[in-house]
Amino acid sequence: MHCPYCNSPDSKVTDSRSVEDSIRRRRECGRCGLRFTTYERVQSTALLVVKRDGRRQEFDRSKLLNRIVTASAKRPIAFKDIERLVEDIEGELQALGRAEIPSSAIGEMVMDRLRSLDRVAYVRWASVYRDFQDLESFERVVKDLREEGEKPEDTAQLTMLDDEPPAKRRGRSRRRTQASHQAPQG
Secondary structure: OOOOOOOOOOEEEEEEEEEEEEEEEEEEEEEOEEEEEEEEEOOOOOOOOOOOOOOEEEOOOOHHHHHHHHHOOOOOHHHHHHHHHHHHHHHHHHHOOOOOEEHHHHHHHHHHHHHHHOHHHHHHHHHHHHHOOOOOHHHHHHHHHHHOOOOOOHHHHHHHHHHHOOOOOOOOOOOOHHEEEEEEEE
């Protein structure tokens, strides 16, 4: 294991602990003396994701996690809930027992779970995943959510579409004049 600070291959394990489905190892670099943590996870089989254009890539858990975190930005979702969601998807993919899985299947799995976890994150994910080309596609997704019942905390976010768009501003909205920066005379 290379040190993330000095890239030295010489490190020793100072502590190991089991954490859910992985092993957490605390390491100390033999060259610079700094400590860092690694996680080891058992990978049963290599899983290939088949993209829309036919390309195949190895399933990357961290890539999926980062994309869900992006869709969940500024939402009241605990990071551990997102990690659990990714673990659940990864477990389901492994349980399928297939060497290849279409990216669309993974996208649908994420949408199903985000729909019950946080509706705004779900709409964000759906807008990218389904590649909405027009406002009507976006409105259909929001309408479907409304029809199945809303959570009170999502109401304000989902009803924003009903509001009139703000009038376009001309020029700078915060233009400061020289007089506003001068101290009052008195």
